[in-house]
Amino acid sequence: MPVKKLQCDMPKSVQFMNEVAERSGQNIYACYQCRRCAAGCPVGMQTMVTPDRLIRLITMGETEEALNNLLVWKCVACYTCGARCPNNIQTARITETLKQMAKEAGITPLVERTADFNAAFMQSAGHLGRFNELEGMGIYETKTMLKDLKKGDIKSIINEVKTQSDLGLAMISKKRLHIGIERVKNISEIKALYKKADASKKEDRK
Amino acid sequence: MKEVAYYPGCSLHSSSELYDLQCRMVFSNLGIELKEIDDWNCCGATAAAKTDDFLAIALPARNLGIADATGLSEIVIPCSSCYSRTLVSQKRLLCDSELKHKINAELSRKVEAKIKVSSILDLLMPKLLSGELAAKLNKKLAGLKVACYYGCLLTRFPCDISVDDNIENPQSMEKICEELGAEPLDWGYKTDCCGASASVNDTDQSLLLMSYILKDAVSRGADCIVTTCPLCQMNLDAHQVRVMQKHGIKKSLPVYFITELIGMSMGFDPYEMQIDRHFVDAISLLKEKGLV
Structure with a gap:
């Protein structure tokens, strides 16, 4: 792996570090790079950037890389890093925060499907008040397949259709596919909470 | 009541x-x-x-x-x-x-x-300790070797929340399984992650994580996995065939909900509990052990 020289820009670094610490609620200043988190991270072998490296990127002001690396998008939020951290830093919370900050910065995620799935889930949960597996999966699959189509990635589409239809058929045969639609009666409350969430995001941006 | x-x-x-x-x-x-x-x-x-x-x-x-x-x-x-x-x-x-x-x-x-x-374990444990669970059991799940799988979110939280069990090596499900007459195994992946929703959006990653869990359970001689989480159950059950193919695992394991094993020991009918709705056949093992 090529070694990248870190460019430490103090004012930029401090501003970014403070924002991540405040929004995630994590005392990242306490990290002394012991790497207990890295030893326990189940995706670290694939992401290369382990929780300790992610914190280092943040403290060194490497904003671009901190906002868009494989750990941010492949973190499974198992909270092992935080459970083992001697300084009680929950890096999974940091990856959750960085996903939101990346979106605000208009960055295209390294693993787009992760962002697309989360967005589809929230859309379905907000629409009916309860997550509808068919609706949520429908929104997600349409979105990812359209993106693959635009890229001319027909292989991915065929692969996805095959996987999902296999799973769908298995679910039908085991009567695990739920066709009925459940919705929250007082859906106006859910809509109001979603509206408030949007409003507070706009306020934060100001 | x-x-x-x-x-x-x-x-x-x-x-x-x-x-x-x-x-x-x-x-x-x-x-x-x-x-x-x-x-x-x-x-x-x-x-x-x-x-x-x-x-x-x-x-x-x-x-x-x-x-x-x-x-x-x-x-x-x-x-x-x-x-x-x-x-x-x-x-x-x-x-x-x-x-x-x-x-x-x-x-x-x-x-x-x-x-x-x-959690469901928080509700079950007092019933175990008071003996009320034992009083309702009428069938020993003798010879059933189970790998109790907790997954992530029963013991680890993104903020300070205390847990009654040991967070690295929880034991409450094991204690319940022992009471049922089953043999809970000591194994290494009980609190590891199955990938949760990554099975949808980062499938290869999730299949890899599930392969660690299944390989360890198989190598310890488990007959089955037991869990309390519906997403862990769905992942390990519905995607198991793909995990086996991709990662060279030879033996398949039924993945039970804790309620299924307790229900069997209480003498409930497995079909009434809808245990036939699993992806990996979960009835044959019960028959094999003489429980059906």
């Missing part, structure tokens, strides 16, 4: 509705009536935490408000993700009154966040 408030969550009302049915059967037999809270909403699961800090707290808060209004002292949440998100929301609301006011402004049933939030 003691009444306990009950939040099934979305999966227990759709793909894992068999777990909803089993929870009601098992707890009713233990003298606990699960009172499903009315008009509950999705807790936002892990997606909310990854996209919107406000909704991640506000969505479970609405359910907590409905639960508070029941006047009951405890709510049980079988799904690990719903349980975790609801506890995290409650914890945050208790120390952030400004946020609580902001959320309550939109709610008809205001959240006080005072109800005790319990």
Whole structure:
């Protein structure tokens, strides 16, 4: 792996570090790079950037890389890093925060499907008040397949259709596919909470 | 009958509705009536935490408000993700009154966040310790070697929440399985992650994580895996064939809900509990062990 020289820009670094610490609620200043988190991270072998490296990127002001690396998008939020951290830093919370900050910065995620799935889930949960597996999966699959189509990635589409239809058929045969639609009666409350969430995001941006 | 408030969550009302049915059967037999809270909403699961800090707290808060209004002292949440998100929301609301006011402004049933939030194991353990569970068992699950799988969210939280069990090597499910006459195994992946929703959006990663879990369980000689979380169950069950093909695992393992093993020991009919709705055949093993 090529070694990248870190460019430490103090004012930029401090501003970014403070924002991540405040929004995630994590005392990242306490990290002394012991790497207990890295030893326990189940995706670290694939992401290369382990929780300790992610914190280092943040403290060194490497904003671009901190906002868009494989750990941010492949973190499974198992909270092992935080459970083992001697300084009680929950890096999974940091990856959750960085996903939101990346979106605000208009960055295209390294693993787009992760962002697309989360967005589809929230859309379905907000629409009916309860997550509808068919609706949520429908929104997600349409979105990812359209993106693959635009890229001319027909292989991915065929692969996805095959996987999902296999799973769908298995679910039908085991009567695990739920066709009925459940919705929250007082859906106006859910809509109001979603509206408030949007409003507070706009306020934060100001 | 003691009444306990009950939040099934979305999966227990759709793909894992068999777990909803089993929870009601098992707890009713233990003298606990699960009172499903009315008009509950999705807790936002892990997606909310990854996209919107406000909704991640506000969505479970609405359910907590409905639960508070029941006047009951405890709510049980079988799904690990719903349980975790609801506890995290409650914890945050208790120390952030400004946020609580902001959320309550939109709610008809205001959240006080005072109800005790319990996992299914929190509800089962006192019944085990008091001997009430043993009194309801009439069939020993003799010779059934089980790998108790806790997954992530029963013992690890993104904020300070104390857990009654050992967080690295929890034992409560093992204790329950021993009471049922089964043989819980010591193994290394009981609190490792199955990938959760990554099985949808980062499939290869999730299949890899599941392969670690299945390989270890198989190599320790397990007959089956037992879990409390509907997403862990769905992942390890529905995707098992693909994990086996991709990662060269030869033996398949049924993945039971804890309620299924307890129900079998209580003498319930496996078909009535809908154990035939698993992806990996879960009935044959029970027959093999002379339990059906």
